[in-house]
Amino acid sequence: MCQHQPACPSGTDENGQYARIVASHPEQGWYLLCNGVVLFDDGGLMLSDHRVVAPVYELAAA
Template identity: 40%
Template sequence: MCKHSPTCPNAEAADHEAAKAVLRDDVTGFARLCNGVILFNDTGELLPDGTPIAPHRSGHVRQAAAA
């Protein structure tokens, strides 16, 4: 699918998120990568074969203090 040079990683590669976005919709919160992966703003993913990948944010997330 990819026509970039160098070629982007395919959907099965460990670094598949490094592929370039060919379609982005910031209103609905997703990007379609050239390898067919759909990447959501919450870091969840949908692979071309329909396999979902749960959100996997990096870093620490602060919890709100209980009142």
């Protein structure tokens, strides 16, 4: 899907969320990346092979 040089990571790569945004819908809370990944505002992902990756939250030190 990606036409850039250098090419973005694939949609199933562990760094796939770092591909370029091709469609932005911040009012709905999601972004489509050039490799087919859907990135959600909460940090969750839907990969190009339809697997879902839950957002990861880190607790702040008190």
